[in-house]
Amino acid sequence: MSEKKEYQDVWVFVEVKDHERIHPCALEILGKAREIANDLNQNLVAVVLALEAEQYLPVIKKHGVDKIIYLSHQNLKHYHERIFTDLVHELIEKYKPSIFLFPSTEAGNALSARLAYRCRTGLVSDVLDLDLEEDYADDLLLTDKPAYGGNIHVKIICPKTRPQMCTITPGTFKKKELEKEHVEFIEEKYHFDEDKIRIKIIGAPTRKDKPSAPLSEAKFVIGGGQGIGSEANFKKLYKLAKLTNGQVGGTRRPIFNDWMPEHLQIGISGETINPNLYIALGISGAIQHVVGITESDTIIAVNTDPNAPIFRTTDYCIVADANEIINGLLEYYKVEE
CATH class of the missing domain: 3.40.50.1220 (TPP-binding domain)
Structure with missing residues (x-):
């Protein structure tokens, strides 16, 4: 693993839900991540993989990001564990984020767990608050989550490995719209060995009892x-x-x-x-x-x-x-x- 000092910036995985809209939890996380990035004097970077990802950039841009890294391809229409894991892991290896935050959703939980294993780093799930542990290290993320069936709250840090990763429960933070004067758009090219795909997604049926909005x-x-x-x-x-x-x-x-x-x-x-x-x-x-x-x-x-x-x-x-x-x-x- 590279030296911790090589890792910079706060990343947020922006999940596109039902291949038609950004999951609201991702926008909620961006607001809190903006505060963390400001305190660290680092960039806030949104990462989005989707079919026609360009259409989501104007919305993401309004939530305080400095950069947006995006990949667009028909194979990214639905979440696929192998494809998303390989592509995002390559981005981590290339750019080396210090902090990487995910929505605590089915896709966010699966992707973050696989990436944590690939990166040999820690992962805190279902976090309810974020802060910085200033007494221990300058860029150490302090996470707060319930434990023992919710009877207590515990604070967890990841001092030895990077990136520091966690999933955040939907509804934990409020959305905050803040558009930076300059936002850098970074398009990464999709490349994936199709022979590695053992399971192909041919469709995603809509659940009949699904509410009109979450x-x-x-x-x-x-x-x-x-x-x-x-x-x-x-x-x-x-x-x-x-x-x-x-x-x-x-x-x-x-x-x-x-x-x-x-x-x-x-x-x-x-x-x-x-x-x-x-x-x-x-x-x-x-x-x-x-x-x-x-x-x-x-x-x-x-x-x-x-x-x-x-x-x-x-x-x-x-x-x-x-x-x-x-x-x-x-x-x-x-x-x-």
């Missing part, structure tokens, strides 16, 4: 927990969300009960949300769920237990049966409609 982008979220009581009651949340232009999410228990699909889970094992309003209905408030809602502007919780842990996190507490509140809201909005 929970991490929703402005109003209605969350349901075990206290909802039954699948029939839980279905009322979808009706309420439709009437209020909101989205439904929830805890792990409704998934176990087959009331809700897994991709709607909020918390450590699911999405981190930051809506204008989050209403928690029948949710006790385990830390595994709470860490996913703390960035919400306003939180209202409804629970029959006045000592429910969720009330320690919320702005407004309602001690009541969640189903009574749901039925009342449905009646109100139907009248208004």
